[in-house]
Each structure stands twice: as structure tokens, then as C-alpha cells.
Amino acid sequence: RKEVEQDPGPFNVPEGATVAFNCTYSNSASQSFFWYRQDCRKEPKLLMSVYSSGNEDGRFTAQLNRASQYISLLIRDSKLSDSATYLCVVNFASGYSTLTFGKGTMLLVSP
Amino acid sequence: DGGITQSPKYLFRKEGQNVTLSCEQNLNHDAMYWYRQDPGQGLRLIYYSQIVNDFQKGDIAEGYSVSREKKESFPLTVTSAQKNPTAFYLCASSLDRNNYGYTFGSGTRLTVV
Numbered sequence: 135r136k137e138v139e140q141d142p143g144p145f146n147v148p149e150g151a152t153v154a155f156n157c158t159y160s161n162s163a164s165q166s167f168f169w170y171r172q173d174c175r176k177e178p179k180l181l182m183s184v185y186s187s188g189n190e191d192g193r194f195t196a197q198l199n200r201a202s203q204y205i206s207l208l209i210r211d212s213k214l215s216d217s218a219t220y221l222c223v224v225n226f227a228s229g230y231s232t233l234t235f236g237k238g239t240m241l242l243v244s245p
Numbered sequence: 246d247g248g249i250t251q252s253p254k255y256l257f258r259k260e261g262q263n264v265t266l267s268c269e270q271n272l273n274h275d276a277m278y279w280y281r282q283d284p285g286q287g288l289r290l291i292y293y294s295q296i297v298n299d300f301q302k303g304d305i306a307e308g309y310s311v312s313r314e315k316k317e318s319f320p321l322t323v324t325s326a327q328k329n330p331t332a333f334y335l336c337a338s339s340l341d342r343n344n345y346g347y348t349f350g351s352g353t354r355l356t357v358v
Contacts, residue, residue, distance in 0.1 A: 142285075168346045177335055177349040178288070221287075223346070232278065232303070233347060237287035 136160060136226045138236035146242045151212050155239045157222030158204045167198055169207050170221040172238065178221055181207075212243045247272045251336050251350035257358050258323070258330065266321045266353045268336035275340065277319035278347065281305065282333045291334075294319055323355065331357050 137160040147153045159167075167184035182189065184196040184205050195208040205222055219238040226234060249270040258264045268277065276295045280288040290303030294313040308327025313319055319338075323330045333354050337347035
């Protein structure tokens with residue numbers, strides 16, 4: 135069964151805070167992993183891919199733990215504009231397949 | 246600019262009507278997808294197509310139909326058999342290998358009146 139689990143939140147943090155989200159997935163053979171951001175009533179947009187060695191993009195750091203089957207997203211120095219829902223996304227197979235989306239974790243950054 | 250366009254942005258359907266949602270992409274992507282999102286819920290896959298003239302059912306295909314006559318276009322018809330069609334519908338496309346993730350259209354909000 136293909137499942138991606140996330141804490142729905144909301145996570146309420148002040149500006150400048152560091153916040154981390156985790157996501158667990160059901161299949162150890164999963165091939166590729168992503169974090170998407172979705173603003174209220176908008177389409178999801180790719181935030182970053184998640185690589186086995188971990189990767190960083192500015193204030194955002196993504197990590198993958200294959201042994202424990204979880205993915206994390208760390209946001210440093212939170213901005214008001216980071217307020218959104220963050221979707222954990224997994225490709226459970228290689229080559230042609232479809233992505234499975236978690237239900238998302240809501241982040242609210244306050245002044 | 247390359248992108249994926251969905252229309253209309255808002256759509257109202259009467260009970261018993263079929264309606265068709267448009268999705269067009271100029272990214273030269275091979276694969277296209279339709280998802281449905283309900284409030285507070287994740288995205289659920291309706292149909293997907295990896296090449297022209299071929300498509301596969303997703304997790305919630307009942308009450309929906311699609312066609313893929315052109316690489317650029319993947320319209321979704323919501324039929325009267327779909328009992329609860331009010332939702333946010335998202336179309337996406339991807340390169341032939343899924344390791345690059347999807348590009349989404351801006352979505353269509355369908356409401357039954």
C-alpha cells in the first residue's frame with residue numbers, strides 16, 4: 135500500500151524561528167521524494183527534491199532517512215511568506231509511475 | 246513562456262449534467278495527470294496518461310472520463326455518475342521520467358448547484 139503520512143499541524147511559529155516537518159512513507163523501495171508548497175486555494179508548487187545525501191536551498195534543508203522511511207524539511211529564519219501547507223510527495227516506483235501526495239502540514243508564521 | 250493552463254477557473258454544474266475541464270500544456274511533457282482535492286484532504290489521482298492515445302485509471306476514476314488525442318491536451322469530463330463532484334481539480338504534467346516531479350496548472354473549482 136502506498137501511504138505518505140504527515141502531521142497536519144498547524145505549526146504556529148514567530149518570524150525568525152526554525153521549524154521542522156517530518157513525513158513517513160510506507161514502501162522502502164520508494165525511488166524519489168519531493169516537498170511541495172501549496173498556498174491557500176492555489177496549486178501545489180515544487181519546493182525541492184530530496185536526495186539521499188540531503189540537500190539545501192537557501193533557508194530550506196531536506197533530508198531523507200531510508201532506513202526509517204522518513205523525510206524531513208527544515209526551515210530556518212521563518213518569514214511571513216513561508217505560511218503555507220507543505221506537501222510531502224513520494225514516487226513509489228522507478229520510471230513511469232505516479233506520485234503519491236501526503237495531506238500536508240500547515241505552517242503559520244506570525245509577526 | 247512554457248506552462249500548463251487549466252480552464253475555466255470556476256465552473257458551476259447542475260445536477261445530472263456532464264462538464265468538461267480543459268488542460269493544455271506547452272512544456273512538451275509526455276505524461277499528464279488529473280487530481281482531485283477536497284478541503285483538508287490530500288490530492289487523489291483520477292486518471293493519468295503517459296503517452297498519446299493511452300491513459301490509465303487512478304484511485305478514484307469512477308464517474309470521470311478522459312481522452313488524450315494530442316500530446317498537449319488532456320481534458321477531463323465529470324459525468325453525472327460522479328455523485329460528489331464539488332472539488333478543486335488539478336491537472337499536472339511531467340517529463341517522461343517522474344524523478345523531476347510535476348508541474349501543476351492553476352486548477353478548476355467545480356461546484357454543483
